Each structure stands twice: as structure tokens, then as C-alpha cells.
Amino acid sequence: MFGFGEDNVTLTMDKPQPVSRLDTTVQGLVGTGVERVDGPAKVSGRATYAAEYRIDDVAYGVLVGAGIGKGKVVSIDADAVKSLPGVIDVVTDYDTFIRVSQQGGETEAPTQGVRDVEYFGEIVAIVLGETYEAARDAALRLPIDYETEEGVFAFSMEAERDGDLPPNNTPAQSAQGDVEAAMAKAAVTIDATYTTPSQNSAAMEPHASLAMWGEDGSLTLYGAYQMPTSDAQQLADALGLSKSKVRIVSRYIGGGFGSKLGIAPESVAAAVAAKRLGRPVKAVMMRQQVFDATVRRSNTSQRMRLAATADGRLTAIGHETTASNLSTEDYFEPAGISTHFLYAGENRLISHDLVRVNWLLSGSMRAPGEAVGLLGLECAMDELAEALALDPIELRIRNDPGRDPEKDVPFSSRALKEALRHGADHFGWDRRQAAGTRREGDWLVGMGVASAARANILMKGSAKVALDPDGTATVTSAMTDIGTGSYTILAQIAADMLGLPLDRVRVELGDTNHVPSGGSGGSWGAASSGSAVYLAAQALRAKLAKAMGVEEEELTLKDGQAIGANRQVALAELLDGKPIEAVGTIDKGAQEKLTTQASYGAHFAEVAVDVVTGEVRVRRMLGVFAAGRILNQQTARSQCLGGMTFGIGGALHEELMHDARTGKLVNRDLAEYHVPVNADVPDLEVIFLPERDIHANPIHAKGIGELGICGAGAAVANAIYNATGVRIRDFPITLDKLLPHLPAM
Known part of the structure; x- marks a missing residue:
């Protein structure tokens, strides 16, 4: 539904938006790898961060x-x-x-x-x-x-659950069919528990x-x-x-990563x-x-149950998560959030519970839910494939649902199968050997795969776009750039829509004196704020078309020129000394309920494990992703690379340790809380599949910031199993957990 005011336009996503003006603009900036417009300020030290403002007294x-x-x-x-x-x-x-x-x-x-x-x-x-x-x-x-x-400083995740399911936008529990009965009747079952520790966002800038x-x-x-x-x-x-x-x-x-x-x-x-x-x-x-x-990602205990027919068709999925938090807080780590829709299976149970402890508050950390939840689900799928003697990719493809298996609504767009197949071909999956059979000297080598999924979210937000008499544009919003590329993406959209060179668009963000925004988080930032800029610029195009005396569809804007009705006029001349501006506002609507919206992908990893020391080396990783229109190839790739690095950390390194006597964090700095460093990060490759999602927003983009972490750690864990034949279900997978199970020299 559109709503127009004198200088603003609002779109509520009640209906699909099959036509996007971005597909007919002629400059073609959106979708390319434009370098960050804020890059020079950052590398020269001219970008002012919170602690750097010079205030007297x-x-x-x-x-x-x-x-x-x-x-x-x-x-x-x-x-x-x-x-x-x-x-x-x-x-x-x-x-x-x-x-x-x-x-x-x-x-x-x-x-x-x-x-x-x-x-x-x-x-x-x-x-x-x-x-x-x-x-x-x-x-x-x-x-x-x-x-x-x-206080409660040491505890059992299973014995001390409070049974009080907390209120949250994500349902804490959902059930369909009878998982117990399906497990009893299935040809093959998996019933395993995966544990993940507390983690810290470890952002470079302190609060x-x-x-x-x-x-x-x-x-x-x-x-x-x-x-x-x-x-x-x-x-x-x-x-x-x-x-x-x-x-x-x-x-x-x-x-920020949520903190x-x-x-x-x-x-x-x-x-x-x-x-x-x-x-x-x-x-x-x-x-x-x-x-x-500040905030930690909760530790979790996840009981995964899978039941399948002999030919690998899932008949049941159970994903029961216990997390921890303070007695005063309702937030829980929604580890089962993607399990709701990732695979088929008529019998389903997804639940979340809390243990009340006197540890630091737990809350959102990058990809809350999926980052740790897909460690459980995707490792369990790998175990099921092994039990069925079925290729892990084939198992996932056989259980790709045509509709949301719980809501019975269509997917807005879904390219999981394409990502798995394309990635397998590109990565050389056909060279993968049976678990524990490939050895190079002291190194055991293996490959792993995992699906990636991250729910797409639209947040209400606004942006103002102003065209000044000199033909330059200014975009303003309370939207933020947390290192993801917001300044650049919004400039690209405004430049393409208004036919301006990129250096004639100025973007001002992160100030509540500007129009309100949903900000950056949950991977909604680029698509939500980008849609607001798109709508404001669309309104300005209508004004420019009226000034040219043509219909908006007949107007071409390029290189600061307006072209239509067999004439070409510079924007500065067309404005005739009068600035124009408009505010665009995007808001969620019926499409959120009528479709299931998510971004998808597939991770592939190759690892080597030293049989003498238990050391794990990730040799290479590939991520293949489909997230609607990719607004900027370079910033999107950077986000996925960062997410995949997060995945390596979750699989191999990251673990907050609490003193069992006081709950105090004992590894509370970047010297002892181990995040991946350059030596840990191998050759990472990212591929984007072409896609548009007309149900998501008018620019057809979906969230990508957190997609790269979703499933990445599971691909590493599955590769470790393929290399060694050893399944570690307690993350991170450190050498002390591997060593007792490795073969002798």
C-alpha cells in the first residue's frame, strides 16, 4: 500500500512489488563493486568515532x-x-x-x-x-x-531448566505431529546433543x-x-x-555484532x-x-533428533534448546529459528528453555539463533547422511521443501538447492573421500558441507533525499553504518535513481535529528534503509518528470542530466534555483505473513588435522549465497567473508570461560578470548547467485550481513569428521577433544 503526502511517500509491503525502477536506471551503479565512499575518511583517521569527538571542558x-x-x-x-x-x-x-x-x-x-x-x-x-x-x-x-x-555459577543445562518459556517475537516452542512416534518407526534415526559455549562479540571499537x-x-x-x-x-x-x-x-x-x-x-x-x-x-x-x-551470546545445549526413511526422507525433526540468562531477563538464544523452515518433515518439535544463572546478561550476537543453531542442525544432518550412506548434499536436496513445512505458505524465493549444487561443482566435492581415509603425511584431510539460512527481516524506517539547486543530492537518516557499507549502498541507490555521479551524492547517517530508522542489526539495514532511499528518490523523479513535462516512465536521468521529450536539461537548470526533497518510509505488511522470507546459501570447507598434535587447519572455504539483489558486490562479499571467519571462530576457537565460584569471566580480553587471526583464515571464496525477491521490498534485496556465519562452523565441523572419522559435539573443537580419538602415527 502506497501513501503519498506533499513531500513523502510510504510503502507498506502488503503486496509483491514486481517492478523495480532499479532495473531500468541507466547508470548501473547498484549491483557493482563500488568502493566504500567512507573508506578514505576511515583510513586517514578523519572518520570520528564515539570516543574521538573533541569537546571542550x-x-x-x-x-x-x-x-x-x-x-x-x-x-x-x-x-x-x-x-x-x-x-x-x-x-x-x-x-x-x-x-x-x-x-x-x-x-x-x-x-x-x-x-x-x-x-x-x-x-x-x-x-x-x-x-x-x-x-x-x-x-x-x-x-x-x-x-x-x-548465586548460580555452576549448573547443569538439563537439570536446572526453569520450564518457564519466555515471551519473545520468535515462538519459544512449536509442535506438529508426533516426533516420538516417528522416531520409533523410522528406518534411521539420530539422537544427539550438541553444546556451544558463551561467546563475546569482540568488536574492535569498545563501547x-x-x-x-x-x-x-x-x-x-x-x-x-x-x-x-x-x-x-x-x-x-x-x-x-x-x-x-x-x-x-x-x-x-x-x-557491533549485536552488542x-x-x-x-x-x-x-x-x-x-x-x-x-x-x-x-x-x-x-x-x-x-x-x-x-555488555552482553554475551548464551551458551546452549541442543538435543537434535532426526528420523528418516531408508531413502533419506525426513519424517521427524526435533530441535530442543536450553540456554541461560539472568533471572530478570526474558531473552533466549533462538537456536531453532531456521529449523522451522529449512527442511521438510511432517513431525516437528522446536523448543527453547532457560537456565537462570548469575552470569553476564545474554543477548543478541551476530546471527542470534542461526549461528549456533545451525551447528546443531547441520552436524546432525551430516550424521544422518553418514548413517544412511548417502551423500550429505543429496540428503539436503531430497528434503528441500516446496512450501514452508510449518506455516504452509510459499517461500518468497529460495535457492538452497542451486547453492548446494553450484558449490559442489565449484569446490570439487566429487573428490571427497570416505571419512578418515585421506592422509597426507601427518595430516588427515577432509571436506564438509552445510546449508546456510537466515530469516529476512524488514524494519520500518525512513530516509530523506534532497536535491539542491546545484544538482547535488543529500541523503539523511538515523540509519547507521557499523562497517557494513551503508554509506556506500545508500549513495549508490540515490545516484542511480537520480542519475547522478556518485561523487555528487552526500550521505549523512547516525543522528537522531534525522528522520527515524530501524538502524543496523538483524541483516535488515541495507534492504530497509535502501528501500526508504529508493522511495524518496522515486518521489523526486516524479517531481522532475513534471518539471520536464513528461510522464515519469518517459524520463531518463543520467550523469546529472534529465532527458525526455526530445530534449536534455541539466538538473541544476531544471531545478531553477529551487531545492526539492522527499521522505521515503518503508514498513512491513502482509507479505511478511503470506510468504516465508529468508536468504540461503551453502558452505564448503576443507580441513587438515595433524594426527600428532590434533591441530586443525582450515585450508579453504567456499560460500555460495542467494540473497535477492546484491546491492554492492564488494561490501556484500566482505560481509560474507567476515561471517565465514566468525564461523571458523565458533567451530575452533571462541569460548568464554566463567569461574565456577563467582561467575566471573576469566578470559576477558582479546589475548585470552581467541578469535580467528590471519594465520587461521585460509583462502575464502564467495559466490553470489543471481536472484530477485519481489515479496521482500521494492528493491528486491534480502539480508546478507549475517548469512555468512550461518552454517559456516558446521561445514568446518563436518570436514573435521570427514578427515578423522571423529565426531565432536562439544564446541569449540579444540585439540584436546580430538587427540584421544586420533589414529596412532
Whole structure:
């Protein structure tokens, strides 16, 4: 449904959009590998991140975390450090400090009050100094007395489930048919449990906020946040302000991966401290505090049950997940989110449960659900293929459903089979040998495959496009660029739609003074904000066509020229000194329920395992993906490469370790929390299959940012099995787990 105002256009996705103007523009920028327009600013240091704004008279704040895992703060002796050189104040305002960060998109104030400590490292104070060093010194010395209580720090994922299925946009449980009966009757079954540990987003940029108050009682906060529009509402509610009084500026973000979806402790702490001091306050988390007090991906225990006929037709799928979180939180890791629709099977059970623990809050981390859920599902599919003596790719293709097996609605577009087949041909899958049979000296070599799927999401958002009298365009929105390429993609869309060279389009993002946006997260950013820019530019095209005296379909815009009715006019001349602008807004509609929308792909990995040391080397990986229209080949490829690297980390390296006595994270920096580095990342190749999705949005694109991680780790794990004949179900697959099972020299 379209809605027009004088200078805006709104599209609600109630119907398919079979015609896209991007298919008839003549410049052809969209879909090419345009280099990042923000690249020069970043590599030269001119891109300003949250902690880098130069504000006069700024005070420095250092956060203080609780030194117990469960209990109460009895007293904080602020006077003991106020006399130290350069120390200004200590703020311990229990009624205002944010206790835990919320998930992105929330509009209610986060839970508050830090007198009660729920986990080790929970922020209880902020120390303010004239220099960062003075504040840090005082923060380390700040005396705090606690009353400790018994907490849940070591636990059994199965024995201590609370049975209280939490509310969430994703159904916690769904059932269809009778899985137990199908398992009993099946020719072949798999019943295995896969476990994954807690993980940290480990973004390069630490969480940071710089808060300053205006004379009118308004707050401006320069922060590292992925969703400024909803984050401003959270911050306003936390501080008891109207949203109109809060401005968040987040122009550049050095990675978020979910940890910056909602506001984190330093934002409210900086704002409260700035209010008290009457001067700006900058609070930047130390790396250890980022680990201690932002958000973790939950650990999971996933029971996978598969039942199949002798010829490999699935008759049942069971995916039962237990995750963990604080007693005050409802979020759960939706590990079964893709299991709902990835494969056929008439009997289905997908459930999620929680164990309540005194560990750091768990929340969204890149590809929440699929990143760990496909480790379970895709490894179980590999085990089923082995039990059936069937090629793993053939098993997946035989169980590719024609319609959503639970909702009984069509897929908006689905190219999983094509991705599997194309990848198999390109990767040389026909050279794969039986498990444990290929050896090169001390190295056992094998190949693995896994499907990739990531639900497509459309988020309501707006963008303003303005054409100035000189024929240049400006795109503005509260949308953010978290390193994914938003600045470039939005410039490409505006340039193509308006027939402008790319250097005549300016993009301004990450400011809540601009029109609202859903921000970056959930792989919805490019398609949602890109659709908003498309709609605004379409409205401007209509105005330009009217000025030319032609129908919009008869207007050609190219190289800053308007062409129609046998004449060619420069845009600057056509505007005649008068700027024009329009706001485009995209919103979800009936298509979300009438179709199942997702991006798909296939991962292929080749690994070598040293029989002496158990060391695993990933030799090469291939990802084949279909995600609607690819808006920028270069930025999309970079996203997939990053996701595949995430997958390597999940399979082989990443694991947060909690002290069983206090819940404290013991590997809380990038020296001891191991993420893949250059030596771990082999030859990675990405291939995009041509696709359009007319049900998703008017630009026919689907989310791709998180698709690259979905299934990537499972392909590595399956390759390790093929190399060694050893199946490890407890991730990450470290050498100590492999060594006892490897063959003798």
C-alpha cells in the first residue's frame, strides 16, 4: 500500500512489488563493486568515532564493576578516592544507573538499580577525573563493601531448566505431529546433543559515550550504537526525559555484532555524571569491561533428533534448546529459528528453555539463533547422511521443501538447492573421500558441507533525499553504518535513481535529528534503509518528470542530466534555483505473513588435522549465497567473508570461560578470548547467485550481513569428521577433544 503526502511517500509491503525502477536506471551503479565512499575518511583517521569527538571542558569517567557474583552493595567509600590528584567526583546513583543493556528495538527503560548485584562485573559506580588516568587510578582503588549471597555459577543445562518459556517475537516452542512416534518407526534415526559455549562479540571499537547537556535540559550523546532511534527512547526513559530531549549521534561504529543494539551501562553513567557536574563527560569502557558488562551470546545445549526413511526422507525433526540468562531477563538464544523452515518433515518439535544463572546478561550476537543453531542442525544432518550412506548434499536436496513445512505458505524465493549444487561443482566435492581415509603425511584431510539460512527481516524506517539547486543530492537518516557499507549502498541507490555521479551524492547517517530508522542489526539495514532511499528518490523523479513535462516512465536521468521529450536539461537548470526533497518510509505488511522470507546459501570447507598434535587447519572455504539483489558486490562479499571467519571462530576457537565460584569471566580480553587471526583464515571464496525477491521490498534485496556465519562452523565441523572419522559435539573443537580419538602415527 502506497501513501503519498506533499513531500513523502510510504510503502507498506502488503503486496509483491514486481517492478523495480532499479532495473531500468541507466547508470548501473547498484549491483557493482563500488568502493566504500567512507573508506578514505576511515583510513586517514578523519572518520570520528564515539570516543574521538573533541569537546571542550570534558571530564573523563571510568566505570567500576562489582567484585562479587551475587549479593548487595553495602557501601561505597567515595571520600577515600576524592582526594586523589585529578579526581573530580564519584557517582553512585543507584536509582539511575542502568543495570543491564537491553536488546535493540526496545522502547522501555532498561531495568535499573545496582544495589542488588546479579553478576560479577556489574557496573555500580563511575569515577570522574580531569584525565582518564586519574579516573582510572581512583576507580581501581575505590573501596566497596558487599554482602554476598548464594548465586548460580555452576549448573547443569538439563537439570536446572526453569520450564518457564519466555515471551519473545520468535515462538519459544512449536509442535506438529508426533516426533516420538516417528522416531520409533523410522528406518534411521539420530539422537544427539550438541553444546556451544558463551561467546563475546569482540568488536574492535569498545563501547563509548560522550554526554553533554544543553541549557534547555536536552541531552546529546555521542555513542557507539547500532539503532539510534530506539536507543534514544531507551535513554530518555532511563533518565525520565521525553524522547524529544535526547539526541544520539553515532556516525561511525567500529563493529557491533549485536552488542551495540541497545544502550549499555556507560551511556546512562556518562549522562548522569554530566548532569551532576554541569560539564561534558566521556566514558569509554576498558576492553575487560566490554567483556564483563555488555552482553554475551548464551551458551546452549541442543538435543537434535532426526528420523528418516531408508531413502533419506525426513519424517521427524526435533530441535530442543536450553540456554541461560539472568533471572530478570526474558531473552533466549533462538537456536531453532531456521529449523522451522529449512527442511521438510511432517513431525516437528522446536523448543527453547532457560537456565537462570548469575552470569553476564545474554543477548543478541551476530546471527542470534542461526549461528549456533545451525551447528546443531547441520552436524546432525551430516550424521544422518553418514548413517544412511548417502551423500550429505543429496540428503539436503531430497528434503528441500516446496512450501514452508510449518506455516504452509510459499517461500518468497529460495535457492538452497542451486547453492548446494553450484558449490559442489565449484569446490570439487566429487573428490571427497570416505571419512578418515585421506592422509597426507601427518595430516588427515577432509571436506564438509552445510546449508546456510537466515530469516529476512524488514524494519520500518525512513530516509530523506534532497536535491539542491546545484544538482547535488543529500541523503539523511538515523540509519547507521557499523562497517557494513551503508554509506556506500545508500549513495549508490540515490545516484542511480537520480542519475547522478556518485561523487555528487552526500550521505549523512547516525543522528537522531534525522528522520527515524530501524538502524543496523538483524541483516535488515541495507534492504530497509535502501528501500526508504529508493522511495524518496522515486518521489523526486516524479517531481522532475513534471518539471520536464513528461510522464515519469518517459524520463531518463543520467550523469546529472534529465532527458525526455526530445530534449536534455541539466538538473541544476531544471531545478531553477529551487531545492526539492522527499521522505521515503518503508514498513512491513502482509507479505511478511503470506510468504516465508529468508536468504540461503551453502558452505564448503576443507580441513587438515595433524594426527600428532590434533591441530586443525582450515585450508579453504567456499560460500555460495542467494540473497535477492546484491546491492554492492564488494561490501556484500566482505560481509560474507567476515561471517565465514566468525564461523571458523565458533567451530575452533571462541569460548568464554566463567569461574565456577563467582561467575566471573576469566578470559576477558582479546589475548585470552581467541578469535580467528590471519594465520587461521585460509583462502575464502564467495559466490553470489543471481536472484530477485519481489515479496521482500521494492528493491528486491534480502539480508546478507549475517548469512555468512550461518552454517559456516558446521561445514568446518563436518570436514573435521570427514578427515578423522571423529565426531565432536562439544564446541569449540579444540585439540584436546580430538587427540584421544586420533589414529596412532
